[in-house]
Ligand SMILES: Nc1ncnc2c1ncn2[C@@H]1O[C@H](COP(=O)(O)OP(=O)(O)OP(=O)(O)O)[C@@H](O)[C@H]1O
């Protein structure tokens with residue numbers, strides 16, 4: 001047996017064990033795609049489902065350093081569309097024929113050299129399509145690898161997908177923020193630490209986005225750039241179309257004051273000021289603030305308006321800090337591990353407040369280490385080594401009260 005056949009069998013062996021351990025088809029397929037990217041020639045993987053409007057297909061989950069949220073393809077064209085409709089796999093292997101219709105033909109950022117699409121079928125037809133890709137400059141997928149991936153998709157569907165209907169994903173609203181190839185490096189003694197290595201990420205109006213990733217991967221650095229507290233070294237960051245790279249300190253200060261609210265892990269309240277005064281400090285600077293009482297009512301602390309931070313519990317202090325973030329009616333709230341210092345029950349109370357703010361249409365970008373909290377989000381973005389590594393769209397958002405850890 002040659003190396004690629006052995007590699008393919010090994011991947012199938014791992015995938016089979018993972019599928020058996022999985023509770024849902026989604027979990028099974030995500031595991032299979034991670035295995036394919038780790039063990040096979042595939043460098044990108046995308047799970048495609050039906051769009052909730054019209055006849056198009058859209059990504060639900062992907063392993064790729066690009067933001068594919070807005071990508072779409074018709075069911076009657078491209079490799080993905082053909083796999084979806086025919087319930088048979090499609091292969092476009094090396095050399096990628098000139099003019100071959102891969103789904104990414106229309107997305108120049110993604111330079112594809114080979115593509116394999118395996119449909120996952122349930123009783124009402126195709127549930128989703130698992131696509132594996134290689135990028136230009138990489139060895140293409142081998143035929144035997146594709147054979148194994150086809151078997152993986154089939155076993156996963158047999159085990160978990162029998163009663164599933166075709167999955168759907170909502171069409172995203174307009175883009176609020178857009179990061180393209182954002183880099184950030186810091187000098188550390190003699191050396192330079194490259195923290196962000198080319199972030200591509202859009203944040204949509206009204207969405208609840210969760211950022212995950214190992215300690216030190218650059219989550220807070222990215223949040224600081226999006227929140228106008230720091231500049232990228234290169235790339236582009238736009239808020240509502242306005243470019244931040246090259247903006248003056250004054251322009252960034254105006255942006256922070258008028259558009260964004262921050263919630264930090266350690267609350268950052270002024271210790272000598274009462275809850276009301278902590279909010280007024282921010283409200284007085286904004287154009288159209290909410291009445292202080294209303295902001296505190298919204299976080300369930302209408303009766304603690306005169307309390308100082310030392311008279312409040314950790315969860316209450318965090319809720320005051322959320323009230324302080326929303327009092328100016330910001331377009332977006334950035335929350336950096338807002339529940340990391342809180343126990344379970346207090347966390348659920350704080351998350352419920354954040355969820356209600358998100359439900360009312362404020363865009364929320366939240367960093368967390370807690371995988372359970374991801375279930376509340378519209379979209380979960382995992383960073384690794386300073387780039388976007390993985391993105392998942394939740395078909396259904398969980399309520400804070402339903403989270404268990
Ligand atoms: N101002 C700075 N000067 C020098 N190095 C910095 C600076 N800010 C961040 N770093 C470094 O950048 C890397 C990423 O930091 P960052 O705080 O963004 O990580 P993170 O993903 O938020 O981690 P954590 O989960 O631990 O909060 C770290 O190695 C950190 O030491």
Ligand SMILES: [Mg+2]
Nearest residue numbers: 219220221336
């Ligand atoms: Mg951090």
